[in-house]
Amino acid sequence: DQQVKQNSPSLSVQEGRISILNCDYTNSMFDYFLWYKKYPAEGPTFLISISSIKDKNEDGRFTVFLNKSAKHLSLHIVPSQPGDSAVYFCAASATSGTYKYIFGTGTRLKVLA
Amino acid sequence: DVKVTQSSRYLVKRTGEKVFLECVQDMDHENMFWYRQDPGLGLRLIYFSYDVKMKEKGDIPEGYSVSREKKERFSLILESASTNQTSMYLCASSTRAPRADTQYFGPGTRLTVL
Numbered sequence: 624d625q626q627v628k629q630n631s632p633s634l635s636v637q638e639g640r641i642s643i644l645n646c647d648y649t650n651s652m653f654d655y656f657l658w659y660k661k662y663p664a665e666g667p668t669f670l671i672s673i674s675s676i677k678d679k680n681e682d683g684r685f686t687v688f689l690n691k692s693a694k695h696l697s698l699h700i701v702p703s704q705p706g707d708s709a710v711y712f713c714a715a716s717a718t719s720g721t722y723k724y725i726f727g728t729g730t731r732l733k734v735l736a
Numbered sequence: 737d738v739k740v741t742q743s744s745r746y747l748v749k750r751t752g753e754k755v756f757l758e759c760v761q762d763m764d765h766e767n768m769f770w771y772r773q774d775p776g777l778g779l780r781l782i783y784f785s786y787d788v789k790m791k792e793k794g795d796i797p798e799g800y801s802v803s804r805e806k807k808e809r810f811s812l813i814l815e816s817a818s819t820n821q822t823s824m825y826l827c828a829s830s831t832r833a834p835r836a837d838t839q840y841f842g843p844g845t846r847l848t849v850l
Contacts, residue, residue: 632776666740666826666841667779685812712778723794726771726810728778 626650627715629727637735642700644730646713649694653715658687658698658725661710670711671698701732740842748848749787755814756828757829757845766832768810769839770794770802772823775849779826780850817849 628647638643646656654675673680673687673696678721680687684697700707710731716725743758761768769784771794781794783805791802799821803811810829813820824846828839 627778629778655777659841662746664843666828666843668841704747722845723781723784725781726779728776 625687625728626637627713627725627727629711629730631730632728633733635733635735636703638705642698642703642707642732642734644698644700644713644732645710646696646698646727647694648696648715648725650715650717651694652717653725655716655718656687656689657714657715657716658685659714659726660707661711661712661729667712674703676711698735700732703732705734705736708732708734737765739808740827740829740840742842743824744845744846746848749814749817750850751818753814753817753849755817755849757812757814757827757847759810759829760808760810761810761840761841762808763827763829763840764807765829765840766807766812767830767839768804769827769828770800770810770812771828771829772796773826773844774823776790782812782821785825789848791840821847822849823847835849 654682658670661667689696708727712729713727716724741763770782771779785791785804801813826843826844830839
């Protein structure tokens with residue numbers, strides 16, 4: 624049972640436009656969420672996080688939105704750049720008593736020059 | 737700067753061989769994790785350790801074991817490698833915060849079992 628889902632396996636966006644990557648979760652105990660970016664032949668690198676006490680967190684070109692009632696989060700990249708082309712994973716954690724994250728299946732973003 | 741290193745980037749083994757994957761972190765992190773990444777399945781947790789000599793099963797521990805004799809080192813062991821264990825293996829570490837903290841990943845080991 625996939626508790627964290629990224630329903631779009633791939634996404635193509637023109638350079639300079641907005642990229643929106645989506646993530647849905649089923650476990651209402653999840654209260655901390657992260658996005659990771661992964662280039663081929665490299666490990667994932669942390670991008671941005673959000674706690675369930677917030678509905679938005681911004682870091683430069685990257686913004687994560689959390690809709691707790693819909694159990695949905697999204698990552699917005701504005702403006703998109705060719706260097707953003709990578710696989711993006713969302714991850715969720717129920718922070719009471721565990722250090723585990725549940726990862727989504729990933730979305731491959733391609734930013735076209 | 738956090739550094740997580742893995743002993744091999746690429747590894748080819750034969751069915752039935754015993755395989756050791758080593759991971760070392762230099763940030764004095766308490767928690768260490770082993771994942772495998774497969775197309776369409778994302779990252780799946782195999783085992784994690786929150787202290788020396790402590791380990792807990794993740795979501796897919798079957799066919800694997802782990803060892804954590806020192807804080808900085810976490811080993812993944814495939815007792816008898818099988819072809820369905822061909823995958824990208826990723827090690828990660830994190831601090832033991834009151835809440836789950838950011839995990840830092842190594843570059844990965846691509847294991848092929850023939």
